[in-house]
Amino acid sequence: MMRWLRPVIITLGLMLLWQLIVWLTDAPHFILPGPLRVLETLIAQFPLLMKHAGITLAEILLGLLLGTLLGLISALSLVTWGGLRRWLMPVLVVSQAIPVFALAPVLMLWLGYGMASKVAMATLIIYFPVTAACFDGLRQTPTGYLQLARTLGANRRAQLLQIRLPAALPAFGSGLRVAASVAPIGAVVGEWVGSSTGLGYLMLNANARMQVDLMFAALMVLAVMALALYFSVNLIARRLTPWLQESTSSTTRGDS
């Protein structure tokens, strides 16, 4: 019971705090609108918000898909070919020293103001965390499993597909969680730099026109979207590793 009530209480409490600050500081509504006013705007402008939210969501999901696929493929190649690892690993690490946000204007220049540049931003921002997580997971297969596989006559391909890959799934799951929480940042920053649609564009535009209530409403939609995304990915990651929960409960129970 408390489990379901707690988030509701926290949300209501924060709203109350927000309203309290508005009352105490007596801020004009074009600087800090109260929660009720934002909710009103949210309802009044719902079709507009949804139109832009749909575009942002599509950018995030496409970026997530592409970044995860690329990261997974890179990690697999790095593990499979030792030579490639020696050449590519330094490049990967150096590429992380360049902030992705600094690349945003160049991406606009190359890919235009449409969705492609935002998808590229989201892809780039999650590529490295996913690659690193998968790579670590694939490298840290318990040696015992691999020795056993060899005495069972498994070739390298079978070892990779049936031992190392499933053993790396928990690490892949945590990479996916990180990706889900940073992908929205990539998409929104991309929209800020140059765009005519999406929640990021709507926020900048509303801000410039002193429609701060609309900006807050867009922010709320974005937050709800990011949360929903995170929880869905979390659910998928858990489904990928159904044995994990049971093994954690067995370690607390103790052996024999």
Add this chain to the structure above:
Amino acid sequence: MEIRIEQASLHWQQHCVFTDLNLTLPAGQWTSILGQSGVGKSSLLQLLCGIADDADIRGRIQCSDGRPLEGRVAWMAQQDLLLPWLSLRDNVLLAARLTQSRSASTEQRELALYLLQQVGLGERADALPAQLSGGQRQRVALARTLFQDKPLVCMDEPFSALDAINRLKLQDLAAELLADRTVLMITHDPLEALRLSNRILVLQGSPASLSAPLLPAGATPRPVSDPQVLQQQAQLLTLLAETVT
């Protein structure tokens, strides 16, 4: 099939652990090697299994049928090494799953189930390893080893992670299921060696060498209360303690 290791040598950090070691595993007999940790007994076993890549170990392996030993050894380790994402049945079937492209045949699935029944876990074939206790998990590992049906079974301290009662139970089970097979077992427990083996060798010294084999009489598994077993256990313990300086 009789297996011989000739002129095996092991070096560890430029230090010679043993050199010019010869070992014969007679067909159909259970041979045990006793020794302190660090005398290279596990490396010797890994050499036979073809998984000794970290160790600087060399040796010639000969089989009485003249063919190479590679691919004809089943390995059972101290850890059960059950894959947590596979059911017990699939863990037993692992050799088939890893080597053939199509899925396991009906006969193989039936064999796996039969072996699980033999180790007393037939009803839990679809459970995941995490749902089992340590003793049960090692039983599944034993079933997986039997499924391979290889001419040589190598066991590396297979029961040392278990509590005393489970260890005795698993020893009885192993003696029954591995009867008349060629087995090499590494252990540091003299009682375990005496209960199960036809031949017991002690690996000790620096550089280490193998003692003359001790040949306990009677059928295995020998009862723990057998006076001969107890007397020989004292004898082996004294012998092992001598080397600790």
